[in-house]
Amino acid sequence: MILSGDEIQQRIGTDIVIDPFDATRLNPNSYNLSLHNELMVYEEVVLDMRQANRVRRMTIPEDGLVLSPNQLYLGRTAEFTETHRLVPMIEGRSSIGRLGLFVHVTAGFGDVGFRGCWTLEMFAVQPVRIFPGISICQIFFHEITGDIREYCSEKYQNAKDIQPSRLYTELNPEGLIDDPQLKFDFGRARKRKQMP
Numbered sequence: 170m171i172l173s174g175d176e177i178q179q180r181i182g183t184d185i186v187i188d189p190f191d192a193t194r195l196n197p198n199s200y201n202l203s204l205h206n207e208l209m210v211y212e213e214v215v216l217d218m219r220q221a222n223r224v225r226r227m228t229i230p231e232d233g234l235v236l237s238p239n240q241l242y243l244g245r246t247a248e249f250t251e252t253h254r255l256v257p258m259i260e261g262r263s264s265i266g267r268l269g270l271f272v273h274v275t276a277g278f279g280d281v282g283f284r285g286c287w288t289l290e291m292f293a294v295q296p297v298r299i300f301p302g303i304s305i306c307q308i309f310f311h312e313i314t315g316d317i318r319e320y321c322s323e324k325y326q327n328a329k330d331i332q333p334s335r336l337y338t339e340l341n342p343e344g345l346i347d348d349p350q351l352k353f354d355f356g357r358a359r360k361r362k363q364m365p
Contacts, residue, residue, distance in 0.1 A: 204299065207227070234298065254280060
């Protein structure tokens with residue numbers, strides 16, 4: 170069973186948290202979430218599932234940013250959500266899909282107990298201009314039966330930022346530390362070269 174818009178509103182503050190919440194974004198059976206003004210792209214030519222991959226951040230200006238085809242962009246919702254006793258899911262809005270923009274490539278299925286901003290895996294079929302704050306996707310809620318074990322993974326829980334893949338924590342837990350932005354101490358390297 171999917172919750173109606175009225176039921177979503179009635180459960181705000183108990184089973185459902187959407188922060189900030191705006192009743193004008195309610196639909197008959199979903200709620201529109203908006204796009205934050207920051208994006209992230211991977212900088213690796215080949216993405217390695219067993220390692221943390223380098224990323225680069227970019228800001229979406231008020232006059233928009235054109236997304237290019239054949240490039241995965243990671244974004245996030247401006248809203249922080251929290252869900253109890255329900256299964257949250259997100260889907261791209263049909264008006265966005267009709268522009269050839271996939272909002273979540275594979276990851277629209279949430280877990281009971283998830284808290285955080287949603288990372289969006291965005292892919293454009295052709296160049297498309299996006300803007301910060303647009304209603305980018307919709308969240309909806311399924312009722313669940315049976316005993317409930319809430320999501321409690323440290324991997325993505327309580328996310329308030331864009332979250333690149335952390336699959337490597339499962340596949341290579343003893344591997345690289347969780348810092349794909351490797352630091353180079355050029356000053357120390359210069360001093361070593363100057364030593365006799």
